[in-house]
Amino acid sequence: MNQTMKALFVPGNSPYPVFSHAPLATAVRNAGHQVLMGGIEWLLPNIASVGLPPVKISPISVEEVQAFMGTMPEDPDEWARAVGRVYAEIAVNSLDALLELADHWRPDIVVGGGMFYTAPLLAHHLDIPSVRLEWDRIDTRMYDPGAATVLAPVLAELGLERLPEPDLWLDVCPPALQPENPLPARPIRWVPGNPQKPLEPWMYAKGERPRVYITAGTRLFSGDALRDLAKSIAGLGVEVVVGAPENVAADLRDALPDVRIGWVPLDVLAPTCDLIVHHGGGGTDMTSLNAGVPQLIANPEYPTRATRTVAAYGAAILIESGGHEEITAAVQQLLTDPSYRERAQSVSREMERMPTAATVVAELERLVAERG
Incomplete structure (x- = not known):
């Protein structure tokens, strides 16, 4: 035309x-x-x-x-x-x-x-x-x-x-x-996108420790619950990054001095992650799959067929209701069992061919x- x-x-x-x-x-x-x-x-x-x-x-x-x-x-x-x-x-x-x-x-x-x-x-x-x-x-x-x-x-x-x-x-x-x-x-083919900000090197560079990214999207992932969850996961010897709006991040930084907290462009960060923990949002799910990163979908706002499908495929674990102890145990499983990353990467390769x-x-x- x-x-x-x-x-x-x-x-x-x-x-x-x-x-x-x-x-x-x-x-x-x-x-x-x-x-x-x-x-x-x-x-x-x-x-x-x-x-x-x-x-x-x-x-x-x-x-x-x-x-x-x-x-x-x-x-x-x-x-x-x-x-x-x-x-x-x-x-x-x-x-x-x-x-x-x-x-x-x-x-x-x-x-x-x-x-x-x-x-x-x-x-x-x-x-x-x-x-x-x-x-x-x-x-x-x-x-x-x-x-x-x-x-x-x-x-x-x-x-x-x-x-x-x-x-x-x-x-x-x-x-x-x-x-x-x-x-x-x-x-x-789906392409990741989100608001951007000036990048710091750690956002696109992978560190020595496994990196776990947590989104702050639900009632569980806010305030005291988010603080306790981040501390618990950090206790596994991993690097924790918490994506949160500034009003939440400001209250958490003093309690979590070793955790990076704040807004991070996920399309940039995702390829450096070993695991992404979130509440079942479609954009986070697709960004994780695109980067070939396993997911932990915890206490989703609405457990849809899509969240259950990715768990059944073996690229994620779905916890429909659980506290930070159960979530931390699932994090350990996802980080130590390579099959989850293999399944996530197979989906990523499919997406590349679309x-x-x-x-x-x-x-x-x-x-x-x-x-x-």
Whole structure:
């Protein structure tokens, strides 16, 4: 395709989808096309940080997102329905802003995240192709029941019985970890991304001792519990790095003088790690797999099929409920049994062989050309 196309990316409602979509958006722009990325208000700095032009599609603030997260139900099924409802509400509420954008900058194609229902709705309004790009290995179809009730009246107005299927579905899950009922999607290689900062040599250089990285993402990994866990793991003779926001890190540094604590770009640090301990987040999981590093998934906020799959494959241990003694024992097992690293590295090699974002650009161009 010689003609320049306009591609609109609307990845999702949190920073991680922005970073997961950035490689494809950048590849499209590097091929000579125009790219905009839409997001709710609090995501615009994240979009700008990856060098892409941000467009506000909804005035939702970070305070509103935090308020919603604070009222999330604990039951996993109810949790998924609640998330689906909110994403569907944002999709409906953002349509007017996107249609107004299209009056001045009409996209030729729209790329949305796995449960960002905005993309297929906008594509239907504009009669343009839509692409669904998954963020990680979590099967986002589990959110659709919650979205259905919100989307039903909108779809009825459009004369649709259900949300239109994407013209192209892209899946980042490596073959070894595919579920029994895989997505009807084309594979694409996942590339790590996160906010950056000026690097110090220790962040990209491996030391003499095994390195264990702990994220501070759940109730367990905060305050006293995080301090006790880091001390316990450090007692194994390993180097401990704790990734934590500054408000948490400041309180911990005095109690843990031998532990590096604070924000570290995980895409840089991960290849130097021997183990990554986290709460089941999709970005941390994919970054670990990409680097071929075993994982300990401890007290996950929502033990999904994806977390259980990587444990069953032998590249991780999953502790659905446990204290720091149990976690420390699992750390010891993961560091001394080489099979976990071997399995993680086999997945990493698979990911390296998956088609890159640059190879997908031609498919987007073909979709636009066929639609005319």
